[in-house]
Amino acid sequence: MRVTSPLSEGSSLARFKQSAAMLTERLPNSSFDWTFLMQHYGVPTRLLDWSESPLVALFFAVDEYEKHPASDAAVWCLKPTILNKNARISDPHEPQYIPSFDDPELEPYQTEKIRRPRVDLLPVATIATRNNARIQAQLGTFTIHHTDPVPLEEVGDNSHVVKYVIPSAAREILRKELKLLGLTQFSLFPELTSVGAILKDMMR
Numbered sequence: 432m433r434v435t436s437p438l439s440e441g442s443s444l445a446r447f448k449q450s451a452a453m454l455t456e457r458l459p460n461s462s463f464d465w466t467f468l469m470q471h472y473g474v475p476t477r478l479l480d481w482s483e484s485p486l487v488a489l490f491f492a493v494d495e496y497e498k499h500p501a502s503d504a505a506v507w508c509l510k511p512t513i514l515n516k517n518a519r520i521s522d523p524h525e526p527q528y529i530p531s532f533d534d535p536e537l538e539p540y541q542t543e544k545i546r547r548p549r550v551d552l553l554p555v556a557t558i559a560t561r562n563n564a565r566i567q568a569q570l571g572t573f574t575i576h577h578t579d580p581v582p583l584e585e586v587g588d589n590s591h592v593v594k595y596v597i598p599s600a601a602r603e604i605l606r607k608e609l610k611l612l613g614l615t616q617f618s619l620f621p622e623l624t625s626v627g628a629i630l631k632d633m634m635r
Contacts, residue, residue: 482572
């Protein structure tokens with residue numbers, strides 16, 4: 432039996448560039464930008480999506496209720512500056528400092544730099560340029576892992592995350608209430624595919 436190894440991140444990035452370059456209106460400038468694009472289209476990456484809006488987070492927690500009707504959901508709240516202190520990233524002159532992907536603190540997390548790491552680094556909360564309509568609509572931010580896929584809730588003393596459990600019986604009610612507040616598939620995914628999905632749902 433032939434055993435195949437999963438693609439490395441570098442190989443995944445190269446293959447994605449190979450096929451995606453001619454399909455993008457604007458070529459990404461860096462490996463991070465390419466990684467955002469890969470994440471946008473469903474390719475597994477070291478990035479984890481977060482939102483600055485609790486209502487957006489709640490939407491994703493209760494969405495697709497029909498697929499898992501008997502399951503509880505959860506919203507995770509992240510305290511980014513506390514997470515980053517575990518990675519020794521802080522600024523005494525700016526207590527709410529969160530690095531961007533352009534800052535030097537994030538250089539070791541670049542695809543080109545992690546192939547042969549001498550030391551593994553902890554996950555970091557970071558901000559990115561909101562360069563597409565989806566990430567802007569969702570008020571998106573990210574955490575990024577290094578080479579160790581440690582769960583965020585297991586980093587440090589766990590004081591940087593809070594989990595809010597949503598009982599399964601409340602999911603459908605919350606989804607309807609969020610819709611009344613304007614939180615819909617189209618408002619968070621302002622794309623043609625969302626228009627089609629909404630119309631299909633209305634025709635049922």
